[in-house]
Amino acid sequence: MITPFSGGVDSCFTVYRHHYGIGSRLQRHLTTAVMAHGLDIPLHQPEVFENAKR
Secondary structure, three states, X not given: OEEEOOOOXXXXXXXXXXXXXXXXXXXXXXXXXXXXXXXXXXOOOHHHHHHHHO
């Protein structure tokens, strides 16, 4: 199962929730996260995106 990952609080919680099986009956075994520039961090802020990748 793949999830989009922005590096923000919502995506971190999504990974946490599925990993530990909390808060939902719809737990999935996540195997991959895709981090895409432009979802939460604007394209004109590449330095912020680089920091988020760390």
